[in-house]
Amino acid sequence: xxxxRSLRGGAAAAAAFxxxxxxxxxxxxxxxxxxxxxxKKAEVCAACHGPSGxxxxxxxxxxxxxxxxxxxxxxxQFREGNRKDAQMTPLAANLSNAxxxxxxxxxxxxxxxxxxxxxxPANTAAGPKLTQQFNCVQCHGPRLLGQQHxxxxxxxxxxxxxxxxxxxKAKTRADFDGNMSAATEPxxxxxxxxxxxxxxxLVTP
Amino acid sequence: xxxxxxxxxxxxxxCAGLIAPAAAQAPAAPPSWKQGMTPEQEKSTLHPFAxxxxxxxxxxxxxxxxxxxDGFKVEVWADGVPEARSLALGDKGTVFVSNRIxxxxxxxxxxxxxxxxxxxxxxxxxxxxxxFSKGTLYVAERDRITxxxxxxxxxxxxxxxxxxxxxxxxxxxxxxxWKFLAMxxxxxxxxxxxxxxxxxxxxxxxxxxxxxxxxxxxxxxYAQGVRNSVGFDWNPKTKQLWFTDxxxxxxxxxxPSDELNVAKRMGENFGYPYCHQGDTLDPEFGKHRSCxxxxxxxxxxxxxxxxxxxxxYTGKMFPAxxxxxxxxxxxxxxxxxxxxxYDIYRVVLSAQGKVVKAEPFLTGFLxxxxxDPPMWGxxxxxxxxxxxxxLFSDDYNGILYRISYKK
Numbered sequence: 001x002x003x004x005r006s007l008r009g010g011a012a013a014a015a016a017f018x019x020x021x022x023x024x025x026x027x028x029x030x031x032x033x034x035x036x037x038x039x040k041k042a043e044v045c046a047a048c049h050g051p052s053g054x055x056x057x058x059x060x061x062x063x064x065x066x067x068x069x070x071x072x073x074x075x076x077q078f079r080e081g082n083r084k085d086a087q088m089t090p091l092a093a094n095l096s097n098a099x100x101x102x103x104x105x106x107x108x109x110x111x112x113x114x115x116x117x118x119x120x121p122a123n124t125a126a127g128p129k130l131t132q133q134f135n136c137v138q139c140h141g142p143r144l145l146g147q148q149h150x151x152x153x154x155x156x157x158x159x160x161x162x163x164x165x166x167x168x169k170a171k172t173r174a175d176f177d178g179n180m181s182a183a184t185e186p187x188x189x190x191x192x193x194x195x196x197x198x199x200x201x202l203v204t205p
Numbered sequence: 206x207x208x209x210x211x212x213x214x215x216x217x218x219x220c221a222g223l224i225a226p227a228a229a230q231a232p233a234a235p236p237s238w239k240q241g242m243t244p245e246q247e248k249s250t251l252h253p254f255a256x257x258x259x260x261x262x263x264x265x266x267x268x269x270x271x272x273x274x275d276g277f278k279v280e281v282w283a284d285g286v287p288e289a290r291s292l293a294l295g296d297k298g299t300v301f302v303s304n305r306i307x308x309x310x311x312x313x314x315x316x317x318x319x320x321x322x323x324x325x326x327x328x329x330x331x332x333x334x335x336x337f338s339k340g341t342l343y344v345a346e347r348d349r350i351t352x353x354x355x356x357x358x359x360x361x362x363x364x365x366x367x368x369x370x371x372x373x374x375x376x377x378x379x380x381x382x383w384k385f386l387a388m389x390x391x392x393x394x395x396x397x398x399x400x401x402x403x404x405x406x407x408x409x410x411x412x413x414x415x416x417x418x419x420x421x422x423x424x425x426x427y428a429q430g431v432r433n434s435v436g437f438d439w440n441p442k443t444k445q446l447w448f449t450d451x452x453x454x455x456x457x458x459x460x461p462s463d464e465l466n467v468a469k470r471m472g473e474n475f476g477y478p479y480c481h482q483g484d485t486l487d488p489e490f491g492k493h494r495s496c497x498x499x500x501x502x503x504x505x506x507x508x509x510x511x512x513x514x515x516x517x518y519t520g521k522m523f524p525a526x527x528x529x530x531x532x533x534x535x536x537x538x539x540x541x542x543x544x545x546x547y548d549i550y551r552v553v554l555s556a557q558g559k560v561v562k563a564e565p566f567l568t569g570f571l572x573x574x575x576x577d578p579p580m581w582g583x584x585x586x587x588x589x590x591x592x593x594x595x596l597f598s599d600d601y602n603g604i605l606y607r608i609s610y611k612k
């Protein structure tokens with residue numbers, strides 16, 4: 001089709017002079033956001049989420065190395081009241097969009113620690129099939145490392161994962177686009193146990 | 206085809222409910238955007254792009270990349286409008302901006318050249334559609350359409366919502382559950398109900414454009430076979446309804462094209478899920494069907510370009526040849542290895558209303574067609590202002606831009 005060919009030509013020309021800078025800021029995950037400013041703003045987070053966002057509390061999620069867009073999206077959801085939590089709701093209430101972008105940049109830049117959770121060998125054996133069957137890998141990726149606004153769940157805290165899966169199923173946790181509500185609908189309690197136990201023990205790169 | 210997947214065709218949601226208790230080992234329904242993949246596509250890494258809900262300040266964006274034809278100028282009109290989606294213009298100049306993932310409707314007020322962004326309505330359910338008529342703001346949420354009378358006099362203290370129609374999403378449908386909304390020249394509100402998945406058999410009121418009379422609440426199904434329209438407007442000359450429609454995914458890099466359609470009367474069927482782009486039968490649903498049974502598009506807008514908002518240019522600022530052109534916001538492709546779109550597309554019509562030319566009008570958001578993500582901004586809707594300039598929204602950054610012309 002002639003039109004789409006000329007469009008592609010135009011796009012290629014645009015790409016030719018729009019090179020390094022934008023690609024660099026994409027690589028950082030949260031364009032324009034300030035990691036150092038985020039580090040200062042994140043001091044209050046460490047009390048629960050651990051130093052550098054590596055949690056050692058099974059009910060509190062690790063934030064280190066999460067996709068920046070996931071962090072900013074969740075902070076937004078807490079501030080707007082779409083996602084509710086006794087600790088997080090008041091903390092997010094006074095954050096600006098810029099604060100959220102800085103915090104996201106900081107946590108995305110931290111290195112995730114090796115998981116402390118030891119999975120039951122039976123669940124380690126059953127897990128991969130379940131993550132296929134229930135479509136976890138479709139959005140979270142083949143190694144469950146997340147992308148864009150979708151979190152890395154590999155190596156995430158066990159109790160936290162279990163609680164979130166139950167909450168999605170009960171439709172009490174805010175869902176970005178309906179995908180998690182749909183994905184958790186067919187899960188039974190045993191599935192949730194196996195998935196949380198297996199995924200929590202997965203080593204992150 | 207397995208019995209389970211046949212059931213899925215009837216309703217993806219009912220299907221999930223049906224199979225869960227009966228057969229725990231059966232595969233769960235895939236996320237709706239993955240539905241309809243071929244076995245060969247299962248390893249595909251293509252995925253939709255999510256907006257930055259916290260927005261990005263204009264000062265941090267490569268705005269100089271944006272290109273418009275000679276004599277035109279593009280500038281940021283307002284930033285800090287998280288996930289800016291559909292646009293509507295009030296009589297007193299208020300620009301209403303919707304959310305799809307967020308739950309707010311914003312009012313942007315221009316005071317002596319400075320824009321103030323107010324969060325007008327909060328806590329709504331997927332309030333993607335906004336329309337303004339005779340002092341009233343109408344909002345299409347996932348399951349209902351509401352009205353806010355005399356809104357421009359109450360921007361700091363908006364009235365309670367009055368329901369025009371509700372029960373629009375009785376099954377909490379997956380797939381395309383957000384709605385576009387516009388006021389027709391007949392005084393009726395037009396809205397779409399998208400298909401409940403990528404390529405599935407829709408219910409009667411799904412994959413359609415309906416209209417409701419706000420005085421009576423009576424609903425009519427106006428156009429069928431419309432997979433997911435996120436933009437419509439009426440030709441100022443013929444008063445016919447023109448609308449964009451997003452083509453299905455996972456049918457190949459160059460197939461099918463998005464559609465620009467015209468509904469000449471109530472009751473036409475535009476093909477989904479049987480026939481795509483007016484001439485391509487669906488490999489599954491198209492069996493035993495003919496594309497001749499359906500109204501073809503007046504223009505193919507390009508494969509997977511996500512054609513969303515569209516309006517006729519009725520202003521006087523742009524040169525005469527732009528008068529009554531159609532401007533389409535192409536949000537940009539995800540279901541394509543080589544990305545395209547991410548622009549404002551211009552469609553020129555003859556005096557008889559036939560498409561004579563179509564070309565990109567504003568470009569520059571697409572940076573690397575092979576990168577992930579390939580773009581730094583995504584147009585959603587266009588709006589002609591009273592002075593003849595044109596605004597467009599960018600949900601990726603939460604920004605409204607203004608395009609103006611000076612000789």
